[in-house]
Structures are given as structure tokens and as C-alpha cells.
Amino acid sequence: MTFILWNILIVSGISGGLALLLVLADMFIANYGECTIDINNGKKQIKVEGGSSLLTLLGDNNLFIPSACGGRGSCGFCKVKVLEGGGPLLPTEKPYLNAQELKDNIRLSCQIKVKEDIKIWIPPELFSIKRFRAKVAKIEDYTYDIKGLTFKLIEPTRIEFKAGQYVQLETKPYAKNKSTVSRAYSISSNPDHEDILQLIIRRVPEGICTTWVHDHLNEGDEISFTGPFGDFVIQDTEADMFFIAGGSGKAPIKSMVEYLHNHGSKRRMVYFFGARTKKDLYLTEHFREYEKKLPDFTYVPVLSQPEEGSDWDGRTGYVLPYFQEFMRDPAKTEAYLCGSPGMISAVTKELKKLGVPEDRIFYDSFA
Amino acid sequence: MKQTPKEIQIIERMQPGILTRDGFLGYDERHLNEIIETDEGELQALGITAEEIADRMDFFTERAFDSYDGPIVIEEQFQVEYKSFRGKLVCPFMHGGGYRKGIIYFTNLKHNFQVQWTPLNIHLIREHHFFQGKGSKFRLEPRILSKVLF
Numbered sequence: 217m218t219f220i221l222w223n224i225l226i227v228s229g230i231s232g233g234l235a236l237l238l239v240l241a242d243m244f245i246a247n248y249g250e251c252t253i254d255i256n257n258g259k260k261q262i263k264v265e266g267g268s269s270l271l272t273l274l275g276d277n278n279l280f281i282p283s284a285c286g287g288r289g290s291c292g293f294c295k296v297k298v299l300e301g302g303g304p305l306l307p308t309e310k311p312y313l314n315a316q317e318l319k320d321n322i323r324l325s326c327q328i329k330v331k332e333d334i335k336i337w338i339p340p341e342l343f344s345i346k347r348f349r350a351k352v353a354k355i356e357d358y359t360y361d362i363k364g365l366t367f368k369l370i371e372p373t374r375i376e377f378k379a380g381q382y383v384q385l386e387t388k389p390y391a392k393n394k395s396t397v398s399r400a401y402s403i404s405s406n407p408d409h410e411d412i413l414q415l416i417i418r419r420v421p422e423g424i425c426t427t428w429v430h431d432h433l434n435e436g437d438e439i440s441f442t443g444p445f446g447d448f449v450i451q452d453t454e455a456d457m458f459f460i461a462g463g464s465g466k467a468p469i470k471s472m473v474e475y476l477h478n479h480g481s482k483r484r485m486v487y488f489f490g491a492r493t494k495k496d497l498y499l500t501e502h503f504r505e506y507e508k509k510l511p512d513f514t515y516v517p518v519l520s521q522p523e524e525g526s527d528w529d530g531r532t533g534y535v536l537p538y539f540q541e542f543m544r545d546p547a548k549t550e551a552y553l554c555g556s557p558g559m560i561s562a563v564t565k566e567l568k569k570l571g572v573p574e575d576r577i578f579y580d581s582f583a
Numbered sequence: 584m585k586q587t588p589k590e591i592q593i594i595e596r597m598q599p600g601i602l603t604r605d606g607f608l609g610y611d612e613r614h615l616n617e618i619i620e621t622d623e624g625e626l627q628a629l630g631i632t633a634e635e636i637a638d639r640m641d642f643f644t645e646r647a648f649d650s651y652d653g654p655i656v657i658e659e660q661f662q663v664e665y666k667s668f669r670g671k672l673v674c675p676f677m678h679g680g681g682y683r684k685g686i687i688y689f690t691n692l693k694h695n696f697q698v699q700w701t702p703l704n705i706h707l708i709r710e711h712h713f714f715q716g717k718g719s720k721f722r723l724e725p726r727i728l729s730k731v732l733f
Contacts, residue, residue, distance in 0.1 A: 290596055290673060292681070308592075311677045393600030399670060420668040421686065422603045422720055464669070492653075520653050534651065556667030557683065562651040 254335040264330060271325040280345040280442040281338065282384060286396045287326040294325045301334035345442055346372060350413065352437045358498035361419040362464055363430060366412055367439065374410040377403060379450055379471040383443030387428045399425035402580065403444065404467035406474035418464040448580040456544055458551040459487040460535060460563050465554035466499065468580060472552065477510050484512040486542045488535040492521045494528055514542065536566045546571030553579035590615065596675040607675055609718025622714045622725050629729045637709035639732040640700060647687045662690040672703045676711050691731040698723065698731060
């Protein structure tokens with residue numbers, strides 16, 4: 217009996233000693249001290265306390281690398297080029313990197329633990345990305361599965377962006393979803409209204425963020441987002457403009473049309489909005505108003521499957537056959553597309569067939 | 584059942600709220616390996632491989648992508664429709680790349696039977712023989728797929 221008790225005491229003592237050693241090791245050995253993160257060859261240098269992920273440390277210093285999973289290594293979006301330091305590539309990163317990226321030493325910033333000085337390179341436009349806090353000022357039901365959201369900015373109080381850009385909205389924990397994710401949504405408001413931000417969000421079955429927006433977010437709630445991101449923006453020319461976007465793809469087009477109106481644009485514009493049935497149409501009156509406000513703007517809703525017996529007397533089928541009717545000079549036409557890869561591909565093919573130069577077709581693909 | 588660190592990580596990624604709202608395992612309490620092995624056994628009994636099923640799903644999916652958001656009928660017997668959403672889904676087994684976030688609605692007109700899947704489903708079936716856990720929204724039954732896809 218005494219022998220057993222002694223054994224238990226010895227084993228417990230050893231375990232306790234090892235636990236204490238681990239705590240001490242964490243305090244002293246794993247103390248990486250101050251490290252320097254050099255970004256874009258000295259453009260910015262930040263001093264940080266080592267030990268956290270590169271993504272976190274950059275975020276703490278107001279440098280926001282796009283990430284959808286909140287740093288859990290499950291989205292593969294937070295890529296940066298490591299010029300020096302960073303330790304060896306981890307097995308958790310490899311699946312997200314292609315051969316060229318591996319060769320270029322592209323890494324997932326959420327998987328790099330900063331333990332020493334590190335030099336990285338990021339796209340220069342990321343320097344202007346900010347994190348915003350805002351209040352939900354209005355939630356509107358546009359259709360059965362699309363909502364329009366208006367946020368009033370709290371901090372910073374103003375946002376500068378270009379029509380066509382997007383932000384990453386951060387969810388809050390709800391129901392079984394205990395952590396935060398970020399998802400990209402195009403901004404639908406006019407860039408001239410710098411104190412508000414609008415988004416158009418369609419419910420995605422099984423979607424973590426869209427379920428939160430549709431079922432859990434209320435007017436008056438506080439939210440956070442980062443941005444602006446993206447290069448799907450209006451080209452500074454006088455060319456005719458074709459907008460082609462259905463569903464929530466209407467968001468960047470709304471922003472563009474409102475911006476162009478505010479700046480007195482005289483460009484010829486046609487917006488083809490493809491939908492299935494009448495219940496998929498929204499903001500129709502809004503765009504009809506812009507037909508009156510702008511000197512040469514036409515809104516063309518097209519229904520592919522109008523309900524039987526419906527009073528729809530507009531265009532039917534797909535939008536493609538109607539392009540020619542509105543095309544003045546294909547060589548002097550720009551197209552702005554937002555939607556599924558299938559739609560982008562079909563529309564691009566048709567526009568090229570009509571003579572629109574490929575380098576004048578701009579798109580924001582859902583893929 | 585003993586789990587490797589990688590298995591633990593994969594199972595974590597399959598939980599609700601990590602990659603999708605409700606996760607990949609539904610109410611299935613079996614170990615991931617057991618789910619996969621049971622479905623592999625069923626495929627063997629049916630005399631079909633996961634690759635053959637994935638190939639057929641790929642065929643319909645490609646046609647659905649091309650259909651530009653409207654339903655199309657293939658071989659006079661199958662109707663497919665693709666609903667697209669913004670973004671990509673990643674593989675819980677940590678394969679690289681992303682899979683289009685969209686749903687393929689497939690109807691076998693002869694049997695009047697409908698199933699739905701995502702591009703990620705095809706990858707999970709082809710590469711991992713994983714048809715998802717019972718009760719998962721995108722669980723696909725090998726027995727049903729073997730009947731309706733061909």
C-alpha cells in the first residue's frame with residue numbers, strides 16, 4: 217500500500233515539475249522579445265512583441281491583409297511575400313500555394329509566428345486599408361433572399377473608396393458559430409457619401425456570414441469591416457458603358473451609376489439586369505429615376521423565366537440577344553460585369569463577338 | 584478511436600461555423616474514417632467507384648456552369664441548374680485552392696428525383712471518398728447517386 221502511495225506521489229511530483237518547467241520555458245525561452253517587421257523594403261517598419269502570428273501583428277498595427285477565416289488557416293487568402301525570415305514553410309500552408317507561389321516564397325501570414333525580424337512585401341494598395349466600426353442604420357428587404365444594408369460609420373467617421381470596390385464584413389458569433397469570419401461584399405453606396413456605407417447581400421444556403429446578416433443582424437447593432445479593396449473601378453474615358461449584373465451583382469453597378477451622376481457624366485450607359493422572375497427584381501424604381509437624372513442612361517431588366525400569367529411586358533430570355541440593340545460603336549464601348557463565372561464567360565464571349573475589345577471588358581467575378 | 588493530429592485538425596474544420604454554417608458531419612457521431620469506409624463499402628457493393636460518380640457529377644456541373652444561370656436538359660433525361668454565390672469554399676482536408684460557392688440542382692426527369700450538390704462535393708467524393716455525414720445538408724447517398732446520375 218505504502219509502495220503504491222509513494223509511486224503516486226513520485227509520478228505526481230514529476231508531472232508537477234514538468235508542468236512548472238513548461239510554464240517557465242514559455243516565460244523565458246519562448247520570449248522572443250522585440251522583433252521588427254519590415255514591409256516593402258523599408259516603406260514601413262513596425263516593432264512588435266514576438267510570439268504572435270504575422271497576420272495578427274499586422275492587423276494590430278493597422279495593416280489589414282484580406283482574410284476570410286479570421287486567421288485559422290482555412291481560407292488561404294492572407295498571402296504575403298516573405299523576403300527574409302519567417303521560418304520554414306508549414307504543412308498547413310502548402311495546400312494553399314501553387315508552384316509559382318512556393319517558388320516566390322509566398323506564405324500565409326496567419327501561419328507565420330513572428331519569432332525574429334522579418335521582411336515582407338505586400339501590394340502597396342493594402343497600406344490604405346482601414347478597419348471601420350459602424351452602426352446598422354437600416355436593413356431593407358429587397359427581395360425574398362436579398363437585403364440592402366446601410367451602415368453609419370462610427371470610427372473612422374469617413375471612408376474613401378472608388379465605386380466598384382468591396383469591403384470585408386466581419387461576423388459576430390451566433391448560434392453554433394462561435395468565431396468570427398469575414399466575407400467580401402461590393403459597396404453599393406455612392407463614394408461621395410463618405411459617412412455611410414451600403415451593401416447588398418444575398419442569402420447563401422449554409423453561408424456563415426449571410427445567415428448572420430439575414431437572421432441575426434438588427435438595426436442599431438454595431439459591426440466592423442475592413443476595406444476598401446479591389447480594382448473593379450470605372451475607367452477614366454468617355455466610352456459608352458454597358459453594365460451587366462444580376463442578383464447582388466447590382467451592388468457595384470449602383471455605386472458606379474450614382475457616382476457618375478454625381479459627377480455630371482454625359483457618357484452613354486446601359487444597364488442590363490438579368491433576373492428569373494418578377495420577384496427577383498429590385499431597386500427598379502431607383503434605376504428608373506436615374507434614367508431621368510442622367511442624360512443617356514437606360515435600365516434594361518430582362519426576365520428569363522417570367523411566371524405564367526404574369527403581367528410582365530418587358531424583355532424576356534437572357535440578356536445577351538439585347539446587346540446589339542443598344543450597341544452604338546463596339547470599339548468605343550466598355551463593359552462592366554459582375555456575377556457568376558458562367559455569366560462572365562458567356563457575356564464576354566458575346567461582347568467580343570460583337571466587336572468589343574477584350575481589354576475593355578472589366579469584371580468582378582463571384583469566383 | 585485514436586486520431587492523428589491531422590485527423591483532429593480535419594475534423595475540427597468540419598464542425599459548424601468553421602468552413603460552412605452547419606459543417607460537414609451533420610448529426611453523424613461516427614468517426615470520420617468510419618463514415619468514409621462505410622460509404623466505400625456501399626460503393627463496392629453497388630459496383631461503382633467514387634471516381635465514376637465524381638466524373639458524372641463533373642459532367643453535369645460543367646454543363647450547368649455553361650448554362651448561364653438557367654435550367655438546361657441533357658440527354659433528354661436530366662435537368663441541371665446552377666445557382667451561383669459570391670466566394671469560394673475550401674476543402675476541409677486542406678487541399679489547396681477554392682471551389683466555387685454555388686449549388687447544382689440536378690433532376691433525373693425519368694425518375695422524377697432531385698439531388699443537389701456543390702463543386703466542393705465533387706472534390707470530396709473524388710479525392711476523399713467523403714459523401715459527408717448523415718444529416719449534413721449536402722450529404723449525398725452513394726446508392727441514390729449511382730441510380731439517378733446514369
